[in-house]
Amino acid sequence: MIEKQTSKPPKWASKLLEWYCRPELLEDLQGDLHEYFDRNLASKGPGRAKLNFVLDVFKFIRPYTIRKLEILNNLTTIVMFKNYFKTSLRSIARNKLFSAINIIGLAISMSVCLLAISFIAELDSYDRFQKDSDRIYRVKNTYQFLQEDPSGFASTSILAGKLIQEQVPGIEASVIMRRGFSGDARLGEKVVPVSAIQASDDFFKVFSFELLRGNPETALSEPHSIILTDETAEKMFQGQDPMGQTFQIGTDETPYQVTGIVKKPPHHSHLQFQSLVSLITYEEQRKETPDETYWISWSNMWSNYVYLKLEEGNSQEDIEARLMPINDKQNEQSDRVKINISLQPLLSIVGGEDLSNQIGMSMGSEATWIIVALTFIVILSAGFNYTNLSIARSLRRAKEVGIRKVVGATRGQVFTQFIIEATIISLIALVFAYLLFFIIKPEFLNLEPEIQQMLLLENSPKILVFFLLFAASVGFLAGFFPAAFLSKLRAVSVLKDASSTKLFSKVNMRKVLIVTQFTLSLIFIISASIEFKQYKYSLAFDLGFNTENVLNVRLQGNDMDQMANAFSTIPEVSQISKSAMITSVGSRYGENIKYEDPTDSTTLYYNIIDENYLPLMENRFLAGTNFESRPLQEEEESIIVNEQVLKRFNIGTPLEAIDKYVQIGRGDGVRKLRIIGVVEDFQYATIQDGIESFGFRYQPDRLEILNLKITSTDLMATMDKLEAAWDELDQVHSFEASFYDERIQRAYAEHSIIFTIVGFLAFLTISIAALGLLGMGVYTAETRLKEISIRKVLGASEGSLVSLLARGFMWLLVISAAIAVPASYFLFDSVILATAVNKASIGFIELFAGVIIIFAIGFVTIGTQTWKAAKSNPAQTLRSE
Amino acid sequence: MKGTHLGEFQELVLLSIGVLYPEAYGVGIKEEIYAKTGRKVTLSTVHAALNRLEKKGLIKSELGEATKIRGGKRKRYLTITSYGIKMLSESRAQREQFWNAIPEIVFDVN
Numbered sequence: 001m002i003e004k005q006t007s008k009p010p011k012w013a014s015k016l017l018e019w020y021c022r023p024e025l026l027e028d029l030q031g032d033l034h035e036y037f038d039r040n041l042a043s044k045g046p047g048r049a050k051l052n053f054v055l056d057v058f059k060f061i062r063p064y065t066i067r068k069l070e071i072l073n074n075l076t077t078i079v080m081f082k083n084y085f086k087t088s089l090r091s092i093a094r095n096k097l098f099s100a101i102n103i104i105g106l107a108i109s110m111s112v113c114l115l116a117i118s119f120i121a122e123l124d125s126y127d128r129f130q131k132d133s134d135r136i137y138r139v140k141n142t143y144q145f146l147q148e149d150p151s152g153f154a155s156t157s158i159l160a161g162k163l164i165q166e167q168v169p170g171i172e173a174s175v176i177m178r179r180g181f182s183g184d185a186r187l188g189e190k191v192v193p194v195s196a197i198q199a200s201d202d203f204f205k206v207f208s209f210e211l212l213r214g215n216p217e218t219a220l221s222e223p224h225s226i227i228l229t230d231e232t233a234e235k236m237f238q239g240q241d242p243m244g245q246t247f248q249i250g251t252d253e254t255p256y257q258v259t260g261i262v263k264k265p266p267h268h269s270h271l272q273f274q275s276l277v278s279l280i281t282y283e284e285q286r287k288e289t290p291d292e293t294y295w296i297s298w299s300n301m302w303s304n305y306v307y308l309k310l311e312e313g314n315s316q317e318d319i320e321a322r323l324m325p326i327n328d329k330q331n332e333q334s335d336r337v338k339i340n341i342s343l344q345p346l347l348s349i350v351g352g353e354d355l356s357n358q359i360g361m362s363m364g365s366e367a368t369w370i371i372v373a374l375t376f377i378v379i380l381s382a383g384f385n386y387t388n389l390s391i392a393r394s395l396r397r398a399k400e401v402g403i404r405k406v407v408g409a410t411r412g413q414v415f416t417q418f419i420i421e422a423t424i425i426s427l428i429a430l431v432f433a434y435l436l437f438f439i440i441k442p443e444f445l446n447l448e449p450e451i452q453q454m455l456l457l458e459n460s461p462k463i464l465v466f467f468l469l470f471a472a473s474v475g476f477l478a479g480f481f482p483a484a485f486l487s488k489l490r491a492v493s494v495l496k497d498a499s500s501t502k503l504f505s506k507v508n509m510r511k512v513l514i515v516t517q518f519t520l521s522l523i524f525i526i527s528a529s530i531e532f533k534q535y536k537y538s539l540a541f542d543l544g545f546n547t548e549n550v551l552n553v554r555l556q557g558n559d560m561d562q563m564a565n566a567f568s569t570i571p572e573v574s575q576i577s578k579s580a581m582i583t584s585v586g587s588r589y590g591e592n593i594k595y596e597d598p599t600d601s602t603t604l605y606y607n608i609i610d611e612n613y614l615p616l617m618e619n620r621f622l623a624g625t626n627f628e629s630r631p632l633q634e635e636e637e638s639i640i641v642n643e644q645v646l647k648r649f650n651i652g653t654p655l656e657a658i659d660k661y662v663q664i665g666r667g668d669g670v671r672k673l674r675i676i677g678v679v680e681d682f683q684y685a686t687i688q689d690g691i692e693s694f695g696f697r698y699q700p701d702r703l704e705i706l707n708l709k710i711t712s713t714d715l716m717a718t719m720d721k722l723e724a725a726w727d728e729l730d731q732v733h734s735f736e737a738s739f740y741d742e743r744i745q746r747a748y749a750e751h752s753i754i755f756t757i758v759g760f761l762a763f764l765t766i767s768i769a770a771l772g773l774l775g776m777g778v779y780t781a782e783t784r785l786k787e788i789s790i791r792k793v794l795g796a797s798e799g800s801l802v803s804l805l806a807r808g809f810m811w812l813l814v815i816s817a818a819i820a821v822p823a824s825y826f827l828f829d830s831v832i833l834a835t836a837v838n839k840a841s842i843g844f845i846e847l848f849a850g851v852i853i854i855f856a857i858g859f860v861t862i863g864t865q866t867w868k869a870a871k872s873n874p875a876q877t878l879r880s881e
Numbered sequence: 882m883k884g885t886h887l888g889e890f891q892e893l894v895l896l897s898i899g900v901l902y903p904e905a906y907g908v909g910i911k912e913e914i915y916a917k918t919g920r921k922v923t924l925s926t927v928h929a930a931l932n933r934l935e936k937k938g939l940i941k942s943e944l945g946e947a948t949k950i951r952g953g954k955r956k957r958y959l960t961i962t963s964y965g966i967k968m969l970s971e972s973r974a975q976r977e978q979f980w981n982a983i984p985e986i987v988f989d990v991n
Contacts, residue, residue: 009952027944027954027955027957028906028907028944028954028955028956028957029907029928030951030952030954031907031951031952031954031955031956031957032906032907032908032924032928032951033924034950034951034952034954035908035950035951036908036911036924038950039908056923056924056925059923059924059925060924060925060928062925062929064929064932065928
């Protein structure tokens with residue numbers, strides 16, 4: 001007996017039989033199989049019995065046992081669609097409040113999703129205009145120093161390109177490129193700044209940029225050849241025939257000749273250029289100094305790019321396998337650095353892996369994933385609303401389902417009906433979402449100049465199809481649960497006594513959904529306020545020097561003294577200094593530094609300044625003196641360092657450090673510099689990073705920026721004067737200046753962008769969640785109206801009734817807060833801000849301001865509804881019974 | 882003649898139904914055939930034959946009461962129709978004719 005209980009025929013085989021067998025034969029067959037199974041169990045044991053059962057189930061698959069295809073049923077389904085559609089519309093129209101809540105919530109969240117969809121679709125469309133784009137790959141480098149984490153680079157070495165051309169089979173064409181070519185082109189009187197990508201001669205075999213004039217085979221094969229885009233050509237030659245024209249660029253004595261005109265690269269190309277210069281120009285110049293071979297070494301991988309077009313039938317893996325021997329051979333020669341080349345498909349350059357040293361624009365997959373995740377949360381919230389409200393209302397729809405079933409509707413048909421209703425709601429929401437999409441699109445594009453440059457977010461028919469599919473699937477998913485639940489109801493029990501069915505067994509699930517919604521909203525709102533505080537904190541941070549009213553002007557190759565003189569005649573300019581770069585906004589220069597011990601070195605971050613810089617910026621001296629003005633030609637011999645340098649090398653007190661020597665640079669370029677001054681530590685990097693060794697150096701030939709201290713009450717007028725002074729000296733380049741404080745603001749723009757996005761999403765999710773809460777409040781008040789009236793008749797006060805009804809909801813909010821507050825604290829404290837050295841502390845206000853707002857919103861929505869119910873006259877509501 | 886012809890296995894099944902009257906059903910028939918002839922047939926073969934016989938109108942079926950033994954499923958009891966009886970006896974008569982026509986000497990030889 002025990003065996004009999006444990007051994008039953010395999011369930012799946014039974015299910016299979018049920019699935020294929022005709023209903024009229026099913027019962028008998030099942031019975032026979034079962035009986036036979038029991039007999040076998042007794043005589044042959046459970047194993048054989050089960051095997052026989054399964055085999056028999058398969059043997060029963062015969063023409064006469066298999067059900068007829070239910071064409072007839074499908075036909076009715078199509079006919080029924082009209083009915084579903086009609087009843088859905090009626091139901092939507094009848095429950096105006098619920099429909100409105102759902103449609104508004106879905107529309108708001110969908111508009112954000114539409115933005116995300118067009119964003120991703122646009123990233124995906126990049127570079128697809130290239131012919132055979134799926135066969136074009138870029139060579140990327142993975143750079144690993146000792147045991148540090150390897151980092152990926154979009155750039156590679158010229159050597160890698162050459163080796164691939166010589167040794168790797170299966171490649172149809174390859175091109176080596178180099179970025180960073182720029183200079184002023186001199187066309188007689190006229191000077192036009194030109195920048196170019198240097199490219200080897202097979203450029204047009206790999207890429208399908210349209211060459212309007214010139215020979216694609218030879219246009220880049222001679223030194224000093226230049227191909228202009230039609231736009232650049234028009235700017236330079238205005239109507240003249242540009243082909244064959246020659247002109248000098250920069251300091252290069254040999255003139256460049258125009259050998260072709262190419263159409264300006266389309267917007268959706270990650271590779272953008274004004275002109276192309278033959279790479280052989282660069283190679284010839286390098287070969288003039290034969291001792292210097294660094295340019296073609298394996299480790300010179302910072303500004304060169306190699307693109308390959310594979311022969312058909314070769315996969316990325318095939319080629320990468322052939323690159324392995326090259327990697328191994330090259331890395332043998334270096335024991336500290338490993339550089340491996342591999343391939344990256346052209347089509348995943350813009351939206352794919354985050355690599356350094358990109359040649360053009362790239363969004364990176366991280367940003368994309370964050371956007372997808374955030375929008376998903378928003379749409380999830382709206383979907384929850386639909387599910388929640390539909391289930392809450394199911395008591396009313398239960399009777400309808402019962403009648404439908406009695407009349408003969410199958411479970412599938414009822415399911416379809418509710419899914420269709422959800423899809424219709426979602427499609428209506430799509431219409432509104434589409435309108436909202438046009439409102440938020442420009443806001444999104446204006447968040448950051450980079451986004452604006454990369455994306456157009458234009459509507460194409462393809463995108464519209466995506467939108468429709470998206471809306472339909474949202475409808476399906478949001479409607480799935482209520483539809484599955486309602487279609488499961490049994491006609492008999494629903495019609496006999498609706499309240500006795502297990503409609504309220506889903507109460508717990510509803511609570512979970514509400515808690516999830518509010519937890520997410522809270523996390524959003526808390527994140528937004530923390531980010532906002534970080535942003536304010538960063539801007540107000542005392543950097544250790546004074547950036548107020550300092551205007552930084554880029555020299556752009558002009559003579560600095562001439563320009564400084566011109567500016568100094570303007571009375572509003574009180575002080576002028578010069579520097580090589582702007583510190584504290586993110587970028588920095590680094591060089592090797594050693595003190596007495598030759599084996600102990602570290603990185604010295606530095607800026608190059610003139611003698612006026614430190615007084616202008618009001619850096620505080622601890623010991624020693626400032627630089628003295630010295631002529632250009634003289635050798636560099638002194639340095640001013642910060643306190644960290646003294647600490648790092650144990651040089652002692654600032655006073656002791658004066659006149660000590662440090663060695664800067666590596667190899668042949670080492671210079672011995674005397675410490676003439678020590679400044680107090682100041683924040684030279686962005687404030688997330690700590691302060692390490694920093695020095696000021698004096699190399700007048702490397703200065704690129706004028707720092708002007710402005711004392712003016714009318715900034716606009718002053719700027720105009722400055723620009724006029726600039727234009728007098730330089731007609732080619734336009735005046736580029738920015739206030740130091742603005743630059744710092746831009747450096748921390750990341751915080752403000754996150755704040756804007758997350759704040760906006762917080763607003764959306766809160767609105768959606770509040771709408772959902774409103775719906776639930778209305779529903780509860782409605783269904784419990786009689787109960788309230790009776791309680792009131794028996795003497796309950798209005799206040800106690802409100803608290804009775806609102807208590808449950810407020811509890812849900814408390815639970816959400818209990819989850820969200822620690823979660824967001826952890827998120828920021830241990831993940832997002834974990835590595836930042838200087839950060840604003842996460843205080844009580846940031847954590848709980850959001851909670852209080854949500855509580856207030858929740859209380860108002862629930863409170864008003866319950867108050868209305870509690871105020872109602874019991875005589876009115878009870879009379880009708 | 883097509884459709885009225887009674888196959889050998891079908892005849893066996895039909896006879897078993899007669900033997901088991903009034904409680905002939907799938908597994909029972911299978912066991913009966915095994916007991917009488919020693920032939921091991923699968924359930925699906927028996928059911929296929931029953932299906933053909935019912936289509937030809939030789940047998941009819943009705944569902945019985947549910948029992949616990951068969952996982953709560955009802956049995957389908959089969960009985961031979963009068964047309965079935967006629968077919969059986971025709972088939973038997975045909976065979977009798979053949980038997981009677983065999984000369985005595987045939988039996989003697991062996």
